[in-house]
Amino acid sequence: xxxxxxxxxxxxxxxxxxxxxxxxxxxxxxxxxxxxxxxxxxxxxxxxxxxxxxxxxxxxxxxxxxxxxxxxxxxxxxxxxxxxxxxxxxxxxxxxxxxxxxxxxxxxxxxxxxxxxxxxxxxxxxxxxxxxxxxxxxxxxxxxxxxxxxxxxxxxxxxx
Amino acid sequence: xxxxxxxxxxxxxxxxxxxxxxxxxxxxxxxxxxxxxxxxxxxxxxxxxxxxxxxxxxxxxxxxxxxxxxxxxxxxxxxxxxxxxxxxxxxxxxxxxxxxxxxxxxxxxxxxxxxxxxxxxxxxxxxxxxxxxxxxxxxxxxxxxxxxxxxxxxxxxxxxxxxxxxxxxxxxxxxxxxxxxxxxxxxxxxxx
Numbered sequence: 309x310x311x312x313x314x315x316x317x318x319x320x321x322x323x324x325x326x327x328x329x330x331x332x333x334x335x336x337x338x339x340x341x342x343x344x345x346x347x348x349x350x351x352x353x354x355x356x357x358x359x360x361x362x363x364x365x366x367x368x369x370x371x372x373x374x375x376x377x378x379x380x381x382x383x384x385x386x387x388x389x390x391x392x393x394x395x396x397x398x399x400x401x402x403x404x405x406x407x408x409x410x411x412x413x414x415x416x417x418x419x420x421x422x423x424x425x426x427x428x429x430x431x432x433x434x435x436x437x438x439x440x441x442x443x444x445x446x447x448x449x450x451x452x453x454x455x456x457x458x459x460x461x462x463x464x465x466x467x468x
Numbered sequence: 469x470x471x472x473x474x475x476x477x478x479x480x481x482x483x484x485x486x487x488x489x490x491x492x493x494x495x496x497x498x499x500x501x502x503x504x505x506x507x508x509x510x511x512x513x514x515x516x517x518x519x520x521x522x523x524x525x526x527x528x529x530x531x532x533x534x535x536x537x538x539x540x541x542x543x544x545x546x547x548x549x550x551x552x553x554x555x556x557x558x559x560x561x562x563x564x565x566x567x568x569x570x571x572x573x574x575x576x577x578x579x580x581x582x583x584x585x586x587x588x589x590x591x592x593x594x595x596x597x598x599x600x601x602x603x604x605x606x607x608x609x610x611x612x613x614x615x616x617x618x619x620x621x622x623x624x625x626x627x628x629x630x631x632x633x634x635x636x637x638x639x640x641x642x643x644x645x646x647x648x649x650x651x652x653x654x655x656x657x658x659x660x
Contacts, residue, residue: 396648397590401620434618441587446482447580 316340321352324458341453350389350436351448353382357429358450359459362422372414372422379409379428386435398438405431470538470596481580485544489588492539496548497529500541503548506573513633514606540588542581549573552585554592554601564599566592570612582612586619593648600645606631607640621646 312327319342330338342348361367362375383405390402405428412424437447476490492500504512504519517524528539535558542550555567568589572582593601603621605613617623625643632638 395591396594397587397620400648404620434620438587441479441584444477444479446480446484447583449482 312338314338314340316342316348316352318343319348319352321348321456322356323456325456329455341456346443346445347389347436347439347448350382350386350439351453353378353385354429354433354436354448355450355453355457357382358433359454359457362425369414372425376409376412376414376421376425379425379432382432383409383428386432389439390435393439393442395438395442398435398442401431401434401438405429405435469535470592472534474591475540479542479584481576481584483579485576485579487549487581488543489540489584490543491534492529492532492541492551494529494532496541497526499543499546499548500529500551501525503551503571503573507571508574511571513635514609514631514639515634518634538592540585540592542576542585544576549576550581550585552589554589554596556596556598564597565602566596566598566600567602567604568593569603578611582615583619586616590619590646593646599648601648603644603646605642605644607642613642613644616644616646619646 312325312330314323314325315321316323319340321340321342323340325338327338331341333339340348340352342352345351357375357378360375360378361371364371383402386402386405390399408424408427408431412418412421412428414421414425418424433448433450440447472491476488478486478488480486501522504525507519512519519525532539536556538554538556540552540554541548542552550570550572552568552570555569557563557565566589568586570582570585570589572585589601601621603616605616607613607626613623621644623642624645627641627643629638630641
């Protein structure tokens with residue numbers, strides 16, 4: 309079945325979904341699944357990368373480069389949020405994400421680039437969970453949102 | 469001196485369970501005793517003290533001194549479901565090293581409470597200006613070890629047949645360390 313697409317104007321989530329199954333608002337319009345959650349933009353940006361083509365076996369160089377730039381933008385957005393908080397442990401996790409990101413530039417054809425990119429995304433996820441914990445919220449679970457992405461498979465998990 | 473203004477604080481687990489985190493007070497002796505009674509015997513074998521004796525728990529409650537041992541309880545309603553303690557030396561060569569111990573009620577395991585308690589201990593360690601947090605675990609306690617590693621703790625040592633349980637059997641001891649020497653500030657700049 310062809311998937312419908314939507315970009316949420318609130319959080320920027322770029323979604324691909326089965327319109328028959330999607331939850332709809334009063335006007336019959338599909339409701340973004342991140343709306344009403346804390347840090348919706350960070351969650352959506354994480355999941356877009358998490359379910360991205362770069363993680364598939366048939367990913368192209370372009371898919372991987374695109375993902376690398378998405379991770380960069382994602383980390384910048386997290387950094388902006390962290391700058392307003394006094395959370396040294398989260399800042400330390402963020403430092404590890406940036407370190408992995410810098411080591412994972414796929415431009416150099418490093419065989420470890422994908423692994424470092426995955427590490428960067430995993431640490432970014434940890435920072436989002438750090439932020440959520442501070443607000444008393446449960447950790448973010450991307451699988452809860454998987455049906456909103458054109459994700460057939462996630463070939464490798466976050467734990468390495 | 470750690471400021472405890474953040475307590476009591478509410479947390480929600482992934483499955484929607486709502487818990488309260490707060491430091492233990494003297495009146496918690498019975499609640500904590502009840503919590504330890506619900507810990508399976510095989511887990512109690514690894515405890516440093518015999519928590520099967522109520523007077524042990526009562527002694528802890530009577531001698532609370534947060535600057536040395538700060539116990540943070542997770543409560544569901546009035547029932548203790550998790551206990552994390554931060555142990556510190558107020559002077560001497562290990563005054564910048566904190567030791568963490570965490571115990572979770574069986575029905576709350578694999579639900580994210582352990583990780584939430586680790587996050588809480590990391591936060592308190594930062595606020596106490598510690599340089600390291602240290603955890604000791606029996607090698608068999610793999611889920612706990614993985615949770616600590618996921619939160620940035622690194623395995624720094626393995627002592628073979630180093631500790632014995634209450635039945636006299638020896639076990640390997642894993643030592644994990646979380647370094648708080650710098651907060652990663654130096655790595656925050658992106659390339660142009």
